[in-house]
Amino acid sequence: MITAKQLFRWKAIVPLTMLLLLIGVVWVLLLDRLVERSIESYGTTVVGARVDLESADVRVREGVVVLRGLQVTNPDKPMTNLIQADEIVADVAMRPLLEKKLVVDTMAFRGVRFGTARETSGAVDPPSETSRELRAMIDQWAGLLQNPALQFSGLASAVDIDAVSPDSLRSLQLARGTTARADSLRAAWEAQLAALDPRDDIDTARALVSQLRNFNPLRLGPTGVANLISNSRSTLNGLGSVRSSLAAMDTTTRAGMTQLRGSLDQIATAQGADLAYARGLLQLPTLDSPSLSTSVFGDAVVQWFKPVMYWTQVVERFVPPGLNPRRHPGAKRARREGTDVSFPGGSPYPRFLLRHGEVDVVIGGEGAAAGAYAALVQGLTTDPAVYGAPTVVRVGREGAATGPRSLRASAILDHVNAPSSDTLSFAGTGLGLPTFELPMVNGRLILGQGTAQLDLARSGNRMAASVGWTANAVTWQRIGAEAQPTQDRTIGSRAWAEALLWDAVSGLRSVQIDVAFEGTLSDPRMTIRSNVGDAIAGALRAAIGQEIQRAEQRLQEEVTRLVSGEVVRAVSAVQALGADVAERVGIPLEQVERVEAELREELRKLGRLP
């Protein structure tokens, strides 16, 4: 029998207590470092670039955490900080900490700056899996928006009509297919009609109707009357069966005709696409201003917008709607990290919540951005469904150092229920606008200061955004060597094109660019309108409008010649079949129905039918 003395090691109580105390002291001493590393690690995972923190000061008894020297690297520019804050003071709720949840009641940022230079690169090598995945998605999105460069080479040579292969014209293929299908349907229906020929049944029924109308029982006798009635009933049944078959066939043929007429509509649409395709083969420049604007600015604008898309995807990834269990990478350690699974529905506290945050930013100097800004963040959380309200961010300019300037920005991230939705709105005047490299015009457009506007609405996987820049004192710079007078400047040559475009745009001092994005990540669309596109279109029209028009007209004639014969055949085949079907199915059906009704009526008069 083991006694309590044998079972317990009483002497160990004191050393154990001391050991636990030691562990407690070490934990308290290391808590600051622990918090610092947790913020750096989680921040780096979310941002996709290094997040550095100089120090963290956790005052457990006061429920206050003070973070100093926060630097968040811009993932697109590893030597630049997205945001830098000298000090962040957070008032932390203590009860949720026991559940390993961080609920910050208020948070104040001091000494916030944007776009500051870093001493060391903030790139993460290798980047986190999430970051890689998101970047791949955004690159794919950008790839789908790639714009064809303006083509001028077609102008240099005579229009090569032979380049248009009939086999590559979709309308031609559709027309051939439609004719073949019409022929095939005609053959099938004719075979069915032959088997179903109702003429004999109609004639027999008409004869019986006539006999019944002239009915004389004395002359026919009892046997004759019985035979007449029996024949009439039997014919009536036969007519019912023929009528059902004809009605079924009528339905089938109508459906077939609807499909064939649909094919004719498709042919009409395909003809337009064929013309555009053939035009592309000839490498003729478009004279349409939006298309020109998209060709000139498309790639540069997509590159500019990529970070916006990246951040919307980051928000979507790290703040999913609903209460389903979520997976996050486990904390780094010598052992395998594993996956942390959170169960948002199990706790009244989100994993992270910032109830109310205030950011005061003062940008000094006389620059365009100089002034005092105030930002307000409400309900920033990792589990919006637990918090139950959207995250709201508002930024405003409280006072400007130079000139009348304005800036307003707001964002509402509603991830409470699926599908999640985000709206973002930004507008400002007197801002530093981007500079675009435009290889097509062999130049650089420096927008300088001006007005910028961005509106974005995302719901589920659909997104619509508009971006606008207006600048009234732009500068144009050559990015390559100017074409030498000795170079070939014939129409369609590269030197000719560059000179034409440069001359068209370099005189512009006011530039307006309006961009619209819509669609999904896998099916995006972009439209750009700009006075730069108008200027290029005007210059092109003046220089080569007539050549293009002539080439296009020849092209249209050739495409029409190749396609029209087959299209006419298809249309005729469908129309003839339609008329034939109406005559051979519709009319007999009508006749059967009529004679059936007459026969039924005569039998009813004899009192042989209810």
Next chain:
Amino acid sequence: MLTLVKLIQSLFKALNSEGTPGQVAAGIALGSIFGLTPLLSLHNLLMLGVIFVFSVSIPGAIIGSLVFAPVGFALDPVFDALGGYLLLDVSVLSPVWHTIYGTPVIPLTSFNNTVLLGSVVAWFALVWPIYFAARYGVRRYRETIYERIQRTKAYHFVKASKAYNVYRMFRP
């Protein structure tokens, strides 16, 4: 270094005056949790208390943790899969996880980490087999190997040296 060794040695001498095969085996079985599961976890602090308070062999616990540490590393992928299965795929357990996720203190154990949960569950499944195997092993060791070692010249030489003191730390 020697001071530290002596300190530990004296601590063990004081705490482990008797060491039956059962006590050593219990120490190994309980200590194996330090090797099998991620070391810096709240449950390991609790287990440290249990080992200290109950009269199990502390050198045995050290041996258990050292022997099973490489096993833990090797089995991490299995623990990861097991923990993931329990946390996400067993619907019967879902209400349990939701409840304890919102219960104070328990989330501090990181039970919701796949590797940690998988390794703790595996340790619960293995603790008795480890105990019985260790008890058998210690008995066999004392009856055969330890007797033979005691008769060797090298043993007497080592016994006379300081190295023996270190060895005694790990002897039951």
